[in-house]
Amino acid sequence: MNDQEHTVLATQLKELDTGLASSAWGRRLAERAAEEGLLDVAYATVPSPLGELLVARGEQGLVRLAYLEDGDRDTVLTDLAARLSPRILEAPARLDEERRQLTDYFERRRREFDVPVDLALAGAFAARVLARTAAIPFGHVSTYREVAADIGHARAARAVAEECFDSDKVLRRVLGQLGVSP
């Protein structure tokens, strides 16, 4: 086989049409992986007024919501792989309910969420802050000091503020004494 024949063959093999779209085999793979208990984290993306949102759930419930900018997807997934499990698949069908509720919320048809949430990735303190702040009703605000007092750490207002305002979760229902976020 001469060089030219070799090149022709290489091109034919590299461009071999498998007749399969990744959306189709990906869906079937996610289903089977879930059936066999091999899907530890399923994720999907949802459009939002603030850009694309990545939604990830584990066996116990929602583990991560993250706004995506260019290249963020890999960062978020790599973090989930390291902290939860590398068995991660894009599986929108496993997140139908989460996606529907988020879309309804962004389109102002919904104010409360009732999907299970798994706070495994939050530390013990953060989990208490999140549980308390989740109870602030739509349209209401609280302060860092109030939240700190409610969870039994009256002097930890600054730590509460840090939990409420890191790069992943900006909790707009909690404010400083002067009514501003840090």
Add this chain to the structure above:
Amino acid sequence: MALPPFQTFLDRHAAELLRFLTAVVGPDDAEDCFQETCLAALRAYPDLPSESNLRAWAFTIARRKAIDAGRARARRPVPVADANHPPIDGAPASDHSSAWTPIAALPPKQRAAVFLRVAVELPHREVARILDCSEEAARRSAHEGLRRLRKEMT
């Protein structure tokens, strides 16, 4: 370096694995084989050493699943009309068996060796590891496959 998320691994390697399986087992069985490959990979994934060569590892699993598919196909009854022309080991028993790829006329091991050499551009040493044979045997499979293809092309 930790293992990448499995989805990232798929994004990088799935298309190539699917083409490999299509070339080796034919389009009828390729997706089943591919799904079995992915599930086996997913099962073993968390226990892999993080410095593993994921691409070679995935091809090794795919090659094993292709052999399983070939055996399953051999156990299936062959239609009477084809009795005088039994499919080459693992080839689809249809009239179109030569159409899916230029290497369809080769025996499966040669198809795999030719694909890994020519399309994936792996050295004989790595092809041998994937095909679970000696480097010399891998070299022979690729050469013999290419020699037969050349005969067909001319």
